[in-house]
Amino acid sequence: MQIDVYNPKGDIVGKAELKDEVFAVEPNEYAMHQTVVAYLAHQRQGTHKTKTRAEVSGGGKKPWKQKGRGTARAGSSRSPLWIGGGTVHGPRPHKYNLSVPVKVKRLAKKSALSLRANENTLKVLNEFNISEFKTKQVNELLNNLKLIGQSTLILTSELDKNFFVSARNIPKVDVFPVDKISAYDILKHKNIVILQDAISKIEDNLM
Numbered sequence: 070m071q072i073d074v075y076n077p078k079g080d081i082v083g084k085a086e087l088k089d090e091v092f093a094v095e096p097n098e099y100a101m102h103q104t105v106v107a108y109l110a111h112q113r114q115g116t117h118k119t120k121t122r123a124e125v126s127g128g129g130k131k132p133w134k135q136k137g138r139g140t141a142r143a144g145s146s147r148s149p150l151w152i153g154g155g156t157v158h159g160p161r162p163h164k165y166n167l168s169v170p171v172k173v174k175r176l177a178k179k180s181a182l183s184l185r186a187n188e189n190t191l192k193v194l195n196e197f198n199i200s201e202f203k204t205k206q207v208n209e210l211l212n213n214l215k216l217i218g219q220s221t222l223i224l225t226s227e228l229d230k231n232f233f234v235s236a237r238n239i240p241k242v243d244v245f246p247v248d249k250i251s252a253y254d255i256l257k258h259k260n261i262v263i264l265q266d267a268i269s270k271i272e273d274n275l276m
Contacts, residue, residue: 070186074193074265079213085193085265087186091275096180096187101252104177107167108253119159122147128154175275177252182261182271191261192216193268194223199231207236214262222258224250226267247271 070093074083087093122128128147135142149157185191192214199206211217220241225232228246236244245254247267255261263271 072186072191072193074195075214076195077197077210077213079215082195085268087268088272088276091179091272092182092186092191094176094179094183096184097176098180100173100177101180101256103169104174104252105256107169108251110165110167113165115164116162117160118162119156121157121159122149122155125153125155174252178250178255179275181252181255185255185261190259191263193263193265195265197232197264199229199235202231202234204235204238207232207239207242211239211242216260216262219260220258221260221262222250222254223262223264224267224271225264226270248274 070087070089071084072087072092073081074085076082122145125147128145132143132146133140146153148154182191194210194214197210208217211219211221218241221243223232223236223242223244224247225244226247228249229244233244236242241258243254243258247263247270
């Protein structure tokens with residue numbers, strides 16, 4: 070498939086050839102769902118924990134004698150029945166990691182990219198050179214591409230620190246190298262902007 074190529078001023082300067090095997094596949098909802106669920110699960114720390122009766126302080130002495138008071142028998146003031154007592158069946162630390170096959174991850178990425186391409190929310194940028202930390206330049210780029218204020222993911226071939234730092238203060242905008250993205254990142258953003266020199270790299274990674 071062919072797609073328009075824009076320059077930083079927002080003008081169409083040519084066409085780019087995108088491989089149908091990556092940008093025009095039939096979106097697989099199951100693969101995308103599995104990948105997104107796994108991604109979100111991996112964001113959880115799993116450090117939640119409550120104390121059992123063996124871990125709360127106090128309770129070493131029987132609070133009162135067994136018989137004669139007309140009250141229930143009690144062996145410890147740290148019983149789960151009491152205020153300040155331990156918790157029964159509370160959460161314990163554990164991992165939420167889910168395993169997703171590599172082929173499913175690739176299919177999910179291709180499905181997400183194809184979905185954005187089919188929605189005409191995928192743009193190719195011929196180049197963008199930024200030699201210093203300047204948020205203003207990135208804002209001008211987004212304005213020229215008519216993406217200002219919209220959720221946008223910009224994909225570069227390599228980590229561009231100047232580009233990354235300049236864009237990180239802009240709401241709803243993220244800049245990532247193509248080899249660091251997931252299907253969740255693509256689906257999270259409504260618009261995708263790919264630098265032209267990153268196209269071959271993302272195609273090689275997903276073929």
